Amino acid sequence: MAETFFYVTGSIFFTLSVLILLVVLIFSVVILRKAVSIETEIKNTVAEARNKITSFSVGVAGLVAILEKLVKMREEWNQKDGGDEKPADKGKRPKKIFVRE
16 A cells, blocks of 8 residues: 555656656747847847948048038138138127026
8 A cells, every 4th residue: 555655656746847847848948939039139239230330430421521522622712812811800899698687
């Protein structure tokens, strides 16, 4: 009788341990799949941000090039005019701004 009890309890323990191991294995696979999908999403986001930064830097470089051309054109125009800047009108004063309290 005692042997039968030990066999039954041993088989129940073994079955429960196998079931728990299967549940842990299934959940670890699910967690691993989620981690891989998050990793690919992060990689895609980083690539997109890198592309945006690159296009932004190209845009800024284009603006700088245009500004350099404008400065050169202004220098050429000033040289054609004799190099003298137009004198500022010293007779005019800036308007004072009154603040009411």
